[in-house]
Each structure stands twice: as structure tokens, then as C-alpha cells.
Amino acid sequence: xxxxxxxxxxxxxxxxxxxxxxxxxxxxxxxxxxxxxxxxxxxxxxxxxxxxxxxxxxxxxxxxxxxxxxxxxxxxxxxxxxxxxxxxxxxxxxxxxxxxxxxxxxxxxxxxxxxxxxxxxxxxxxxxxxxxxxxxxxxxxxxxxxxxxxxxxxxxxxxxxxxxxxxxxxxxxxxxxxxxxxxxxxxxxxxxxxxxxxxxxxxxxxxxxxxxxxxxxxxxxxxxxxxxxxxxxxxxxxxxxxxxxxxxxx
Amino acid sequence: xxxxxxxxxxxxxxxxxxxxxxxxxxxxxxxxxxxxxxxxxxxxxxxxxxxxxxxxxxxxxxxxxxxxxxxxxxxxxxxxxxxxxxxxxxxxxxxxxxxxxxxxxxxxxxxxxxxxxxxxxxxxxxxxxxxxxxxxxxxxxxxxxxxxxxxxxxxxxxxxxxxxxxxxxxxxxxxxxxxxxxxxxxxxxxxxxxxxxxxxxxxxxxxxxxxxxxxxxxxxxxxxxxxxxxxxxxxxxxxxxxxxxxxxxxxxxxxxxxxxxxxxxxxxxxxxxxxxxxxxxxxxxxxxxxxxxxxxxxxxxxxxxxxxxxxxxxxxxxxx
Amino acid sequence: xxxxxxxxxxxxxxxxxxxxxxxxxxxxxxxxxxxxxxxxxxxxxxxxxxxxxxxxxxxxxxxxxxxxxxxxxxxxxxxxxxxxxxxxxxxxxxxxxxxxxxxxxxxxxxxxxxxxxxxxxxxxxxxxxxxxxxxxxxxxxxxxxxxxxxxxxxxxxxxxxxxxxxxxxxxxxxxxxxxxxxxxxxxxxxxxxxxxxxxxxxxxxxxxxxxxxxxxxxxxxxxx
Numbered sequence: 073x074x075x076x077x078x079x080x081x082x083x084x085x086x087x088x089x090x091x092x093x094x095x096x097x098x099x100x101x102x103x104x105x106x107x108x109x110x111x112x113x114x115x116x117x118x119x120x121x122x123x124x125x126x127x128x129x130x131x132x133x134x135x136x137x138x139x140x141x142x143x144x145x146x147x148x149x150x151x152x153x154x155x156x157x158x159x160x161x162x163x164x165x166x167x168x169x170x171x172x173x174x175x176x177x178x179x180x181x182x183x184x185x186x187x188x189x190x191x192x193x194x195x196x197x198x199x200x201x202x203x204x205x206x207x208x209x210x211x212x213x214x215x216x217x218x219x220x221x222x223x224x225x226x227x228x229x230x231x232x233x234x235x236x237x238x239x240x241x242x243x244x245x246x247x248x249x250x251x252x253x254x255x256x257x258x259x260x261x262x263x264x265x266x267x268x269x270x271x272x273x274x275x276x277x278x279x280x281x282x283x284x285x286x287x288x289x290x291x292x293x294x295x296x297x298x299x300x301x302x303x304x305x306x307x308x309x310x311x312x313x314x315x316x317x318x319x320x321x322x
Numbered sequence: 323x324x325x326x327x328x329x330x331x332x333x334x335x336x337x338x339x340x341x342x343x344x345x346x347x348x349x350x351x352x353x354x355x356x357x358x359x360x361x362x363x364x365x366x367x368x369x370x371x372x373x374x375x376x377x378x379x380x381x382x383x384x385x386x387x388x389x390x391x392x393x394x395x396x397x398x399x400x401x402x403x404x405x406x407x408x409x410x411x412x413x414x415x416x417x418x419x420x421x422x423x424x425x426x427x428x429x430x431x432x433x434x435x436x437x438x439x440x441x442x443x444x445x446x447x448x449x450x451x452x453x454x455x456x457x458x459x460x461x462x463x464x465x466x467x468x469x470x471x472x473x474x475x476x477x478x479x480x481x482x483x484x485x486x487x488x489x490x491x492x493x494x495x496x497x498x499x500x501x502x503x504x505x506x507x508x509x510x511x512x513x514x515x516x517x518x519x520x521x522x523x524x525x526x527x528x529x530x531x532x533x534x535x536x537x538x539x540x541x542x543x544x545x546x547x548x549x550x551x552x553x554x555x556x557x558x559x560x561x562x563x564x565x566x567x568x569x570x571x572x573x574x575x576x577x578x579x580x581x582x583x584x585x586x587x588x589x590x591x592x593x594x595x596x597x598x599x600x601x602x603x604x605x606x607x608x609x610x611x612x613x614x615x616x617x618x619x620x621x622x623x624x625x626x627x628x629x630x631x632x633x634x635x636x637x638x639x640x641x642x
Numbered sequence: 643x644x645x646x647x648x649x650x651x652x653x654x655x656x657x658x659x660x661x662x663x664x665x666x667x668x669x670x671x672x673x674x675x676x677x678x679x680x681x682x683x684x685x686x687x688x689x690x691x692x693x694x695x696x697x698x699x700x701x702x703x704x705x706x707x708x709x710x711x712x713x714x715x716x717x718x719x720x721x722x723x724x725x726x727x728x729x730x731x732x733x734x735x736x737x738x739x740x741x742x743x744x745x746x747x748x749x750x751x752x753x754x755x756x757x758x759x760x761x762x763x764x765x766x767x768x769x770x771x772x773x774x775x776x777x778x779x780x781x782x783x784x785x786x787x788x789x790x791x792x793x794x795x796x797x798x799x800x801x802x803x804x805x806x807x808x809x810x811x812x813x814x815x816x817x818x819x820x821x822x823x824x825x826x827x828x829x830x831x832x833x834x835x836x837x838x839x840x841x842x843x844x845x846x847x848x849x850x851x852x853x854x855x856x857x858x859x860x861x862x863x864x865x866x
Contacts, residue, residue: 161795161842163802166835169819173653173828250714257718261809261820271722275809280726287722294716325768351770362765366783366859376769408859424769434768 100285113267113289120266120293123184123191124256128249131195136241139203144229152204155197162197164190164255168262182263187256194255195248202244206237238308246301254294257286267293324434324466325354337432352376355425355463359437361417363409369420370405376428394423397457415446422454426461435467439474451477472513476501476524484509497524502636519601521636527603527617527627528596530635535614535626537562540583544576551576560616560626561587567616567623590616596624600635603627651828658829666818666833673814673841676804680736681797684743691744692751702752709745717742717803721810735812739803743796750792754785787860790853794846801842805834815841 100106107113142148171186210233218232234241257268270286273279324335326347335342342350363372370391377387395402398419409417418438425433438454439447451474458465469475475482476497483494486508493505501517501524504510513520536554538547540563547559557573561582569587576585592610594603596619603615607629617624659666691709695702720738728734758781766776805816813820815834822831854861 161798161802161846163805163835163839163842165805165808165816166802166819166838169823169831170835172823172831173651176826254714254716254719257716258806258809260718262823268718271718272809274722275725283722283725287719290716290719290722294714294719298714327764327767348770348772351768353770354768356765356768358761358764358768360759360761362759362761362763362768364762364765364780364784366780366786366857375771379769379771379775410859421765 095281097281097284097288100281101288113270116265116267116269117289117293119264120253120256120268123188123259123266124249124252124297127188127191127195127252128245131192131199131248131252132245135196135199135244136203139200140207140229140234143204143207144225144233148204152201155201162190162194164194165258165261167193168258172262183259184264187259187262187264191252191255195252198247198251199241199244202247203237203241206240206244207233209240210236239305242301242305242308246298246305249301250294250298253297254290257290324432325351325356352380352428353430353432355427355430355433357418357421357425357433357435357438359440361409361421361441363417363420363424365409368406368408369400369412372409372420373405373424373427375424380428390427391423394426397426397460398423399453414442415450418442418450419453422457426463431464433463433465435465437469438467440470447474454478473520476513476520484512518636522601522604522632523599525600525635526596527594527598527600530600530627530631532617532625532627532631534623535560535628537567537623537626538582539563540568540581542582544579544582544585547571547582548573548576561585562623565622567618592616593618594627595619600632604629604632607632651826653828654832655829659833662830666837669814669818669834670837670841671814672812673801673804673816673838676732676735676739676807676812676814677797677800677841677845679732680739680800680804681743681793683736683740684747684796684800685793687740688744688747688751691748692755695748695752696755706745706748706752709748712741713745715741717806718809721807725810730811732812734810735804735807739800739807742803743800746792746795746799747789750788750795751785754788755781757788758784783857786857787853790849790856794849794853797845797849798842801838801845805838814838 168186168190175185260268260272274283373391374387484492493509501521537560551559561568569589592606592615594615615627691705695705724734766780807813808816808820815838818830818834
């Protein structure tokens with residue numbers, strides 16, 4: 073079998089990026105003709121952003137409430153130990169691969185369910201872990217004081233525990249998002265598109281410019297995602313806590 | 323600083339006449355036993371291996387090391403069964419014993435103890451202090467012990483160096499001198515308001531210039547007894563037979579010329595031994611029926627202690 | 643697209659497994675080789691980086707920051723970036739895989755050394771152990787549980803990531819997965835995916851077992 077995969081079913085299925093070999097990396101990335109249009113970089117970028125955004129959103133909607141509730145009622149301590157161990161080891165490619173035939177049989181196609189679920193499994197652990205520890209680590213004195221002032225459980229959860237834990241929860245979402253964006257490109261090898269297609273097509277066409285450009289695009293998006301959430305994380309710190317954090321750092 | 327975990331900035335530190343800076347630091351440390359508050363046993367090594375650390379680094383052979391470990395175990399009161407356990411399986415007191423054994427392993431002339439009993443509860447601390455005193459009777463080391471507990475210092479030390487914040491030496495004296503004659507206000511504050519009582523704790527009955535007191539033999543007559551009582555200016559005498567103290571006879575009973583043995587005597591209510599602290603003796607005198615404590619020296623009558631003898635032993639400065 | 647008739651394309655067809663056993667074994671061996679090479683290289687570099695960070699504390703942040711940065715580079719991108727220089731070779735597969743192990747290995751090693759109680763360190767110094775003896779005989783053994791925990795995660799995640807190296811023609815079991823996907827023939831894909839997951843679990847268990855044997859003091863509970 074030709075490792076470069078010129079007989080790549082998925083590639084031919086979704087149409088390859090048509091870029092002449094003599095176009096350099098810089099030229100490719102700076103010419104608007106490759107960005108716009110039906111098969112342009114913007115379309116691929118959008119594909120990736122939509123999928124990753126959906127994964128991050130769904131993972132957040134599942135993991136945050138679940139972890140908050142469990143931590144609030146002091147349950148599921150064991151889950152944390154397990155998830156810490158497993159979280160770094162989710163074999164996304166293998167899981168997505170296993171899901172493809174199932175998805176096809178149900179008539180859902182190659183895309184996007186297998187990769188969506190595989191990425192979801194990747195995104196859940198960091199969010200769950202950070203939320204759990206964030207809520208768990210809220211000063212019990214503060215919680216008791218809130219109760220003493222007549223906060224009901226809902227108030228305690230939303231106004232105290234989650235409010236104080238926001239930055240840590242966001243940090244979890246950040247880790248998840250970066251991992252999802254970094255892993256999403258394998259979708260191009262699972263019958264999908266997204267930014268990973270340039271790497272795939274670069275490999276398939278033996279076109280180093282395309283390959284490098286694809287790698288740069290994918291890496292840049294991951295870095296941007298991290299930076300973006302980093303800013304959000306800083307803004308989410310309550311001013312009082314922010315001051316404290318600064319004072320501690322000093 | 324003695325073992326150069328902190329380097330001295332100035333001055334000289336000598337052990338047996340050798341400047342500590344004149345030898346390799348590791349060699350210096352191997353010749354100084356070191357015991358710290360948190361014990362610092364190696365959790366990944368068994369008790370036996372912990373004790374054997376310095377002998378092994380000094381290159382002792384297995385046989386000699388094993389014998390030494392066993393010997394030390396006996397010395398500090400560890401059962402041999404514990405040698406194969408890990409430190410985490412021992413109680414705090416046992417761990418500290420292992421710590422002491424480990425420090426003594428290569429028979430260093432000097433033992434450094436940095437708050438060795440700070441982390442254990444008061445009851446265990448007391449016992450470990452007793453054990454340390456007993457151990458010192460056997461090993462005769464130069465022990466430098468750092469503590470924040472003035473009572474511990476007073477109890478264990480031959481000499482105390484009292485350091486203020488910043489390492490300023492406020493006084494260097496024997497425990498008794500420190501209590502009797504504090505060098506300044508800081509020392510006085512530090513040893514506490516009750517330094518008189520503390521001195522009583524330090525001193526033993528044996529140190530008193532005690533006397534036999536007004537006692538007569540059981541074979542004596544009442545007339546002889548009366549003379550003794552009058553000579554001492556008291557209205558009672560003690561009765562002794564075969565070096566044993568029988569009890570007290572009241573002066574009002576000393577009338578008919580009988581032999582003392584036939585008189586009714588009140589059994590003594592306060593007994594102390596020469597090893598008892600003066601504080602202990604005073605307590606017995608205060609709570610007993612008589613104002614005198616009898617010294618019982620292993621069954622033999624040793625003499626009597628009164629509040630007056632105790633007071634005079636502390637020196638006049640306490641009365642003022 | 644036309645999918646091969648369902649009956650002809652079950653999730654797993656055992657005759658294929660028997661017929662193509664040589665190919666499967668080859669993929670297994672390559673998978674293990676790539677994993678071991680990557681983790682070994684990663685461990686070596688992580689050991690050096692950790693030693694530097696432990697010796698020169700201010701270097702800790704830059705080193706973990708660098709390892710963290712490497713970790714966030716998408717694997718597809720990293721493989722892609724190296725292809726123009728090293729081609730579709732084993733080197734191109736191993737370098738990124740080794741880079742990804744650095745973060746967890748360095749972090750856990752440093753955490754392990756940090757977890758050595760300062761009293762134990764003081765005691766070691768106070769008893770006259772040389773710095774080298776202290777590190778090798780006291781600190782390293784005590785850090786071992788953390789290092790092993792890091793190694794387990796590194797190995798398990800590397801086993802998973804090796805499959806991705808299939809895109810550059812390496813990848814061991816990943817090639818079976820990719821091959822199955824390309825041909826929409828599920829047997830090799832299932833075999834590749836399942837075996838890679840089983841391999842991860844087995845290697846994890848193996849290191850866990852070896853780790854327990856190497857750290858007997860961690861198993862006995864405090865009796866008091």
C-alpha cells in the first residue's frame with residue numbers, strides 16, 4: 073500500500089485542494105484566491121470552528137452541571153481519580169474509527185458523528201475535572217457564611233461555588249478546547265474536511281507547500297484558541313479574587 | 323550550623339579541637355548524629371535500613387552493620403520485629419526512637435537534636451524525655467538539643483544557652499543558675515513567673531542539707547525523747563527501729579517514763595525518696611497531716627524534710 | 643457513496659484475521675516499537691530537562707512552559723511539519739510522539755521531587771550523604787511513584803497517538819485503521835482500533851505492576 077495514500081477514498085470523496093506544486097507556502101497563505109471560494113481556506117476553517125465549537129459547547133453543557141452537582145453534594149470523589157488517569161489517554165483516532173461503521177449503518181454517514189463523539193470524549197474529562205475541583209475547593213467558610221445569610225442551595229451553587237470557581241472552570245474548558253482543536257484535523261482522514269484537509273492533500277499529492285501550510289494553519293488555530301480562552305479566563309476572575317491572585321503571585 | 327547545614331558567617335566552631343570548616347562537610351556530618359522534629363525517616367527504606375544509613379555510607383560490612391542495628395534497637399527500645407517495617411507503619415513515638423537510633427548508628431561523639439519531641443503529644447514527649455535521660459546515662463554523648471519548650475530544656479539540660487530572636491545569646495548557664503539568677507528581663511520573662519517552683523522541680527531531695535531531725539530509737543525512754551524534742555524546739559519526735567521509720571509520737575504522750583516502742587505512734591503521711599523533686603516533697607508536706615516529709619532511702623530512714631529546709635535551699639533571693 | 647453490502651462487510655471477518663495474520667503481527671510489532679522508541683526518547687529528554695529544572699530552579703517555568711507548548715501543537719500539524727525534512731520515516735513519527743510525552747513526564751518528575759518531605763532531605767544532608775547520594779538513594783526513589791504515574795500516562799497516550807502516525811505511513815495498528823477506512827472494509831479497522839486500545843491497557847497494567855514492585859513501601863498502610 074502506498075503510504076502517501078494517493079488512492080485515498082476520503083480524499084477523492086470530498087475533492088482535493090487543487091494547488092499547483094510550485095506555489096510556495098507563503099504565497100498560498102497570502103493569496104486571497106486560496107482563502108475564499110467553495111473549497112477555500114475560510115470554508116475549511118469554518119468547518120473546523122463549527123465542529124470544535126459544538127464539541128466544546130456540548131462537553132461544557134454535560135460536564136459542568138454534572139461535576140458541579142457531584143462536587144456540591146460531595147459525591148464522585150472516585151470518579152476524579154479515574155478520570156485524571158484516563159483523560160490523557162483517550163485514543164481519539166481509534167474511537168472515531170470504531171464509530172464510523174456504526175454511523176454508516178445508521179445512515180448518518182462518515183461525518184460528523186464519529187469524530188464528534190470521539191472529540192467529545194476527549195473534551196469531557198478536563199472540563200469535568202476542573203469544575204469538580206473548582207467547586208470542591210471553594211472555601212467552606214464562605215459557603216457556610218452564605219448559608220447563614222439565608223442563601224438556598226441554588227444560590228450557594230450559582231452565586232458562590234460556581235461564581236468563585238469560574239476561572240478554574242474556564243481553564244478546564246480552555247484545555248478541552250485546545251485539545252479538541254488540536255485533534256480535530258484527524259477528521260480529514262476519517263472522511264471529513266476541516267483544516268486537516270491541507271495536510272492530508274499535501275501528503276496525498278506529495279506537495280510540501282500544501283502540507284506545511286496546512287500544518288501552520290492547524291497549529292495557529294490551536295494556539296489562537298488557547299490565547300483566546302486565556303484572556304477570557306483572566307477577565308472571568310472576580311476583581312477581588314484577581315487582586316488576591318496578584319498579591320499571592322508577588 | 324554545627325553540621326554546616328547552615329554555613330557560619332564568622333567565628334569558629336570546633337569539635338574535639340578541630341575546626342568544622344577544616345574537614346569535608348559530608349565527613350563532618352557522618353560524625354554528628356542528627357535528629358530533627360519531623361524525624362525525617364526515609365519512607366522507602368525499612369526501619370533497619372534507616373538505622374543502617376550512616377554505617378553503610380561509611381562502608382561497614384553487612385555483618386557489623388546488622389549487629390549494630392540490633393544493638394541500637396535494644397538501646398532505644400525497639401523490638402526486632404519492627405526492623406522490617408516501613409516508617410509509615412510506626413507510631414510517632416516509635417518513629418522518633420528510630421530517628422534517635424539512626425543518629426547514634428555510627429557512634430558519633432556529638433548528637434544534634436532539633437526540637438526532637440516537638441511533634442509528639444505531651445504524654446509521649448514526657449516518656450521520650452525520660453528515655454533520652456536514661457539513654458544518656460548509657461551513651462554519654464555531647465548532646466546539643468534545640469527546643470522552644472523551656473520546661474524541656476530545664477529538665478534535660480546540663481547547660482542552657484538561651485537565644486533571643488536573631489540568635490542573640492541572652493544567657494548561658496546551668497538550669498539552676500538560669501532560674502535563680504536570670505541575666506536580664508528577657509530571660510526572666512522567658513523562664514516564667516514560677517521560676518521558683520521550676521527550680522523546685524529541678525532539685526532533688528538528695529541535694530538538700532537535710533538532717534535526721536528529732537528522732538529517737540525505739541528503745542529510748544520518754545525522758546530521752548523529751549530531751550530530743552526540746553533540743554529541736556518541736557513538740558514531737560520520730561521513732562526509728564532498725565533504721566526503719568515507725569511514726570511520730572506526740573510530746574503530750576512522753577510522760578510516764580516508758581520505752582518509746584510501747585507508745586502509740588502516728589504513721590507518717592508524707593514519704594519521699596532522695597530522687598524525689600523538691601516540688602514533690604513540698605506538695606506532700608502541704609497536703610499531708612504533718613509538716614514534715616520522711617525520706618525513705620530504699621527502705622532505710624534517711625532524714626526529714628521541712629518547708630524550712632526547702633526554702634533555705636533555694637537561697638534568700640526568692641523570699642524577697 | 644456505495645457501501646459494500648452489509649453482509650459482506652461485517653464489523654469483523656475472522657477469515658481475514660487468519661489470512662492476514664502476518665500483516666496484523668507486523669502492525670503490532672511496529673506499534674510497540676514506535677511506542678517504546680518514542681517514550682524512551684521522551685524519557686531521556688525529560689530526564690535531562692527535569693535535572694536542569696531541579697538544579698536551576700528558575701528554569702522550571704521556561705522548561706514546563708516549553709513542554710506545555712509542544713503538547714498543544716496538533717499532532718497532524720507536527721507530523722506534517724516534519725515530513726518535508728525527514729520524509730515519511732520513522733523519525734518523523736517518533737520525534738513528535740516523544741515531544742508529546744515531555745509535558746507529563748517533566749511535570750510528574752518535578753512534582754515527585756517536590757513531594758519529598760523537606761525533613762527527609764534535611765535528614766539525608768544531616769547524616770552526611772553527598773548530594774549525589776541524596777538524589778540517587780533518597781529523592782529519586784521517593785519521587786518514583788510520581789514518575790511511574792507520569793510514565794503510565796505517557797505510554798497510554800502514546801499508544802493512542804501512534805495510530806495517528808498512520809497518516810505519514812507509519813503508525814502500526816493505525817495503518818490498519820486507516821486502511822480499513824479508505825477501503826470501507828471494517829475488519830482491519832476494527833482489529834487496529836481494538837488492539838491499540840487493548841495494548842494501551844496492557845502496557846498500563848504492566849508498568850503499574852512493575853511500579854508496585856519497585857516501590858514496596860507505598861503498599862503498606864499506616865497501622866497506627
